[in-house]
Each structure stands twice: as C-alpha cells, then as structure tokens.
Amino acid sequence: MSDEPLLGPLEAARIREGIAAAVIGVPEGLADSLEHDAAGYLRLVDASRVGAEEASRLLREAVQGARAAGHSWETVGRILGVSRQAAQQRFAAPAAPGAPTGGGPGSPERRILSPLTAFNEMAALDEAGRDGWHLVGYGSFFHEVEVSGHPWEHCRVTLSSGGRHRRMEAAGWIPVGEGWFPWRYYKRPLGPVKES
CATH class of the missing domain: 1.20.58 (Methane Monooxygenase Hydroxylase; Chain G, domain 1)
Structure with a gap:
C-alpha cells in the first residue's frame, strides 16, 4: 500500500x-x-x-x-x-467481554460471539439465529446474543441507506443499537424453534 x-x-x-x-x-x-x-x-x-x-x-x-x-x-x-x-x-478498543452476561435471576441467557470480523459476523449471527439466539449488543470483534424461544434472522445495512431503514422497520425488522459505523444491524423473529 x-x-x-x-x-x-x-x-x-x-x-x-x-x-x-x-x-x-x-x-x-x-x-x-x-x-x-x-x-x-x-x-x-x-x-x-x-x-x-x-x-x-x-x-x-x-x-x-x-x-x-x-x-x-x-x-x-x-x-x-x-x-x-x-x-x-x-x-485500541477494550477486549471483548469473555463470559456470558445476563440481567440477573430470571433473565434470558446471554453469550458473546467472538472473535468476529466484518467478513464472518453475519455467518455467526445466521447460525446463532437458527438456534434461537438474537443480537442484543455489539462492539469491536464481538456480538452479544440472547436466547429466545424462536429463530431469528439478522441483517446489516450501511448507515447511509436512508429510506431503506424505514422500509425495513415497516417490514418487521428491529434495529439493534445505534449502529457500528458503517453498519446498522437489524433482527427479525421467525417462527418457533424447531426441536432437534
């Protein structure tokens, strides 16, 4: 370079x-x-x-x-x-949290997906989503997911996508956080989790 x-x-x-x-x-x-x-x-x-x-x-x-x-x-x-x-x-960002987090007794289980890159994060979220985990937070090299009773789909779009954000929300996509430049992350629940 x-x-x-x-x-x-x-x-x-x-x-x-x-x-x-x-x-x-x-x-x-x-x-x-x-x-x-x-x-x-x-x-x-x-x-x-x-x-x-x-x-x-x-x-x-x-x-x-x-x-x-x-x-x-x-x-x-x-x-x-x-x-x-x-x-x-x-x-340099602080290291990603290493242990699963939670909000106390009775709160849904959370875990950290790490280490992630811009090139593998969506595959990791796809896999987690199929297993009933959904995105609740993120940072440099990690995503935090929370377990639920149904599968989720996740996507990311660039922050400059203007009207696309409103259309996605109208289609049931839920924004997660404020975005991590240059991305904004979304999640959407699917049907019930299938038993393996």
Missing part, C-alpha cells in the same frame, strides 16, 4: 462540504440567525461540537472496522499520518 491518500481531493472536499452543510443546516433557523443574532453563533459552536463528536465517533468505529477486516495498526497509522503505536494507543 502506498503513502498516497485513499480519497481524491474532490472526494475529501465533498465530505468536508457535507459535514459543514449538516452542522449549519440541521439546527432549525441557524443559518439565517447568523445574519442578525449573536446567539446564533453560540448555537453554531454547539452544532460544531456535536459534529466534531460524531466525526470522532465515526473515526473510532472506522478504525475498529479496519482492524476487524484484518488491517494492521501500521497500515491504519499510515492512513492517519501517525505511528503504529500512536494509532493503537488512541484507538
């Missing part, structure tokens, strides 16, 4: 423009208020803070996704313009 940027200048400019447009365009009336209201600039600071926090979260999740796809800390650091050690210190 060369030291050349992976995005071209036009792509980078479009991303910057999109972020700026969201920061200034999403808060109701913010752009217009900047012409006549000093308080509008404080709203702009707050909107920029939210944008920066979200960009930071997306970067953390993108780095974890690259690691889950098999890329080394050296490669990630090179793309970020920092050393391997600096990338690892800043972005």
Whole structure:
C-alpha cells in the first residue's frame, strides 16, 4: 500500500462540504440567525461540537472496522499520518467481554460471539439465529446474543441507506443499537424453534 491518500481531493472536499452543510443546516433557523443574532453563533459552536463528536465517533468505529477486516495498526497509522503505536494507543478498543452476561435471576441467557470480523459476523449471527439466539449488543470483534424461544434472522445495512431503514422497520425488522459505523444491524423473529 502506498503513502498516497485513499480519497481524491474532490472526494475529501465533498465530505468536508457535507459535514459543514449538516452542522449549519440541521439546527432549525441557524443559518439565517447568523445574519442578525449573536446567539446564533453560540448555537453554531454547539452544532460544531456535536459534529466534531460524531466525526470522532465515526473515526473510532472506522478504525475498529479496519482492524476487524484484518488491517494492521501500521497500515491504519499510515492512513492517519501517525505511528503504529500512536494509532493503537488512541484507538485500541477494550477486549471483548469473555463470559456470558445476563440481567440477573430470571433473565434470558446471554453469550458473546467472538472473535468476529466484518467478513464472518453475519455467518455467526445466521447460525446463532437458527438456534434461537438474537443480537442484543455489539462492539469491536464481538456480538452479544440472547436466547429466545424462536429463530431469528439478522441483517446489516450501511448507515447511509436512508429510506431503506424505514422500509425495513415497516417490514418487521428491529434495529439493534445505534449502529457500528458503517453498519446498522437489524433482527427479525421467525417462527418457533424447531426441536432437534
């Protein structure tokens, strides 16, 4: 892999423009208020803070996704313009939980599927779903599933899929969490679990 940027200048400019447009365009009336209201600039600071926090979260999740796809800390650091050690210190996720969790007596049993990558997680969820386990949480290299009395199907779609998310929910798909950039995960119950 060369030291050349992976995005071209036009792509980078479009991303910057999109972020700026969201920061200034999403808060109701913010752009217009900047012409006549000093308080509008404080709203702009707050909107920029939210944008920066979200960009930071997306970067953390993108780095974890690259690691889950098999890329080394050296490669990630090179793309970020920092050393391997600096990338690892800043972005290394805590280890996946090792033991099944639960909510106390009487709560459904939970377990951790790990280690997972972007390339094998859906197969692991398919297998778990057939056995009556459904997704309840996730993180870098793991999914947490909970047992139920029927099989489940799982899917993931990119966060940029706009209207597709509403159509999926209308078709009975249940979103799980807020998403793990660049994915949003869904689950849907099927019929009763078949006895083996």
